Amino acid sequence: MSIYYKVILFQVLIILFPMFVYHLFFYESDRERRKPHSKLSIILIFILILSMSFPVRFAEGYIYDFRIIPFIISFVYGGTIPGLVTGIILLVYRFIISGDGFYVVLVNYSITCIVLILMKKKLESFQKKNKLLFISIVFWANTFIVMLTLFSKNQSSQISFMLFFYTITWICMMMVVFVIENVNQQMVIREKLQRDEKLNVVSQLAASVAHEVRNPLTSVRGFLQLISDDNNLQEAQRSYIKIALNELDHAQSIINDYLSLAKPNTEEMISINISEEVMKTVGLMKSYSNIQNTTIKTDIQDSLYIKGNKGEIKQVLVNIIKNGIESMGTGGILVVRSFEKEGVIFIKITDSGKGMTKQQLKNLGTPFYTTKEKGTGVGLTISFQLVHAMKGKITVESQPEKGTTFTIQFPSA
Template identity: 80%
Template sequence: MSMYYKIVLFQVLIVLFPIFVYHLFFHESDRERRKPYSKLSILLIIILIFSMSFPIEFTEGYIYDFRVIPIIISFVYGGLIPGLITGAVLIIYRFIIGGDGFNVALVDFSLTCVLLIYMEYKLKFFQKKNKILFTSIVFWVNTFIVMLTLFTKDQSSQLSFVFIYYTITWICMMMVVFVIENVNQQMAIREKLKQDEKLNVVSQLAASVAHEVRNPLTSVRGFLQLISEDDNLRESQKAYIKIAVNELDHAQSIINDYLSLAKPHTEEMSSINISEEVMKTVALMTSYSNIQNITIETDIQDSLFIKGNKGEIKQVLVNIMKNGIESMNIGGILKVRTFERIGLIFIEIIDSGKGMTKQQLKNLGTPFYTTKEKGTGVGLTISFQLVHAMKGKITVQSQPEKGTNFTIQFPSA
């Protein structure tokens, strides 16, 4: 029995040591982890092989190890492709090892993989506590299948050992989940600090511009309006004054954009029917899209509510829809969807335009960065700031010449 304890401790070391190394030296984003050759995927396959190479053999052909940990973790934090690769490695290596228990392993992990594949899409939206609950359920379902299979094969003598062994395995898996979640938290904090630092610079600039420029513009506009009321002016002169006033109003709107960066109106937040706001914005943008010969397709779930500011929500939607329309050639399609998943409201705005490179995606939302020839880069920066102020999040997926997908996420009210 002491030999069993030594092997169990060695199994724990095989799993936790690479994960702690990953925590200390590698900082992959969620998108990077979903690649088949990500550092996490490679580490999990190494853990799997080493774990299966040093198992506990209770009776001839029935071997136990921590293989379930890399399988579940690869699906939950890596995604479908890394999960399937890890599962294939497990089955192939278990076949090479041989023994009567291969059929048990094949049935057990095939059913586990089917469950994980079915839940793969929803896993993307799970928060930390939901992932802990889900991984625990999958793990104990897996354990129950093993114990049930052993019982049907007249191996009841192993059941008490299996229960104790898998309890230790579950504790080890929970440690892995907490380590990876800690990496996620560190990444989120780091990105937030970088974004806040950039926005703080623009906020200070906005306040300065407002004080130094807004008052003179208001004065100039007032005097121009007084001059325009002079009956001695010719019509052409009045037309010139009207153009000047319009340009001053445009300058005023730009200043208001900068002020939105400096101070979003979070004190005016209330419950909003976001489905109605999205439909109103689509109706507003339809005339603009018709000019560009762009079709807007909608799939809007009714009666979805969030906490926010109506004016700022509209500003965000207009900014992103306008960018999508302008990115497409004549005859393109802009898709707008709203739906609810696991207590979260999602707004998807998908265009079929020119798309963006990885470097452009990385810089998106940065103050003064734009991919448009005549853009200032302020619109998207404002949108990111406003959504963040309303406890939301914007994620962007894009490929060159294949279009861009903006996903806005809010907590349900």
Template identity: 35%
Template sequence: MDNSHFFYVLLINLLVILIIILLVNFSTLSKQGTTKLPFHPFHIFITCAILIFLSLTLSIKLDNGFVYDLRYIPFLLGGVYGGKRVLLGLAGALILIRLPLLGPGFIVTVFLTILSCFVILYVAPKLTSKPWTTRVYWFTFFSFCYSILAFLIPSMFYGFHDFTSFFIYSGTLTGSTFFVFYLYEMIRTTYILQLESIKYEKMHVVSQLAASMSHEVRNPLTTVKGFLQLIHESPMEAQTNQDLSKVAVSEIDRATDIINQYLTFAKPHPEVKMELDVSEEITRSTEIVMPLALNHGVMVEVDLLHEHSITGEPNKFQQVLINILKNGIEAMESGGILTITSYEEDRNLFIVIKDAGIGMTEEQVTRLGEPYFSLKGKNGTGLGMMTVFKLVYVMNGTIDVWSKLNEGTTIKLSFPITEQSGMKIE
């Protein structure tokens, strides 16, 4: 036997096994969701059966009817990770694939296949609770024992004892088993950790959302409860109770606004799309924030240079504008000018809102739009700009922010224009 040729064929066999295992894993993982393990027993059986067949086609044949290859690796891999049915199915497939070659080696194959089934069925369940490195070492040891029973002992009985060939076969089979199982365990462990990480991240977001919502809604509800108790204790003081009722109603409105922001965060998609008159929406939004602007000593200047309309939902578009305008006004603590400019360019409608407020650092601009990130301290929920980013994205728009500390902030919104008029889009 040409030992160098024997070694090269075994290496090619290993390369084929590794390529197919990697391709199957990457293909399966890329198509799977993030809620369950991706490897179905049937897929494991088919993959390993194909690998057994390919390994046999790459085998080295001896004159006395013995053939050697790495088919034991996919048999062991499928039997361990596929379960009892896959193990028995692969045992039958291995024997059937080997059957046409017959010879004394066929009897050895049947014996070792049956023996391996009993060993795997007995040992594999005991290794499931062990660290994955321990499992890899055990399965590598199985391959080493198989090489002795499949090559060394038969070579002594059938007169082809070649210790160099045995060491090549045993070393290649044992090392290949370690490498294949190590790779498979790494892929499997990485995927499990990914599932756990995604699950943890979801739970973390939910806990943050619940904590933030309970904190923000509790404040106005506590105020309403206190005022109602005062009204109940002094029913005859009409003027005082009227003032208390106004404050209570305003607090309920504030709680409603907070809940609406959270609902937008949960489902930011507009329910109905229609043609929007941008000039009308900007004018209406400006009127809504005007009392706040006057209270802060802010002048609002509007310069509308666009001609076409855009598509979206009026209430959600107003929410985008009002959130940005309120942030700009509140950023100008000592008053100033808030400018709103619109224009068209390259089939897009641009809305530029510029304030002369306290501005932001580069790091703050980068974090703008993150959940719960707010520059207002305890007065902000951290959901306003996040809602703006989501709604602009849903309307197929873009948002760009430029800011410099103590020099103000400029926000530019961009939306694709539409020339249709009066059309409602479901």
């Protein structure tokens, strides 16, 4: 039996060593992993071939290896195409190796493949705990089929070894999942640090130049207003002054945005009726929606309370509602809902506009990023920052040409 344990140990090294190398030296986003030639896919195929090349040979025609680990992991973290590529390589190599049991492997892995493909969308939304549970269920279901096959072929003497081997396999798989989840966590931290660094740069820039720019703008605006009071001005000159004043107001608005980004006013956190604030903001934005020929519908639960700042809540809601109205162009319906569920206040703002791609969603909320031609990319950044400062969070769901839903969550006060 000692020879078996040596081969099992070698199988463990075949699995864990490449995954630790991946953890230490490679950082791939979820999108990059879904490509067939991603670093993770290449490493998993390498692990698959190596583990199948050095199996544990328990008896004539009965071999054990860790092939199921790269097979399942490629589907869960790579997606359908990398998973299918890994599965095809597995079956082809198993056929080349020959020996009894090929058709059992074919049926077993085909069923597993179908289950993993059908669960693809749910898998993408699973957190680590749910992924571990799902992978374990798939793994042990696969193991149960192998056990039934051994019983049907009067190989019950292998059952104890098979259970021992598959327990070690399951432990290794859980370690691989933890390694990849750790890489995911590092990616999130890296992106957060990059975003915070950008915010810090913008904050310093805003703090250093905003007041310097504000003063001359105020002076210019004052003199233009004085000039506009001159009765000797021609109508064309008055229109030019009016345009200049409007542009100065626009510049002032941008400066105010940068000042809000630099130092959001979150000191005064009081209990506020968010239902009333949402209704007031919707009423305020209805005139703008009428100009754009769009309709705002509401479904707002009464007496919902959160800890926050009225001015900042209004600023966030105005930003998101205004963006929703503008994304629909002329026509369309914007729906604003608010409700409480399990101690959390939800505000959902759904438009029927042009929507966004996955890449646009990923960049949403980062400084200077905007999908509008004349946008500064600061409004939503401020909104995300203000909601986060009030212990809330914003999630965004969108599909091109199907609209966008902003969901704001706050703990109930």
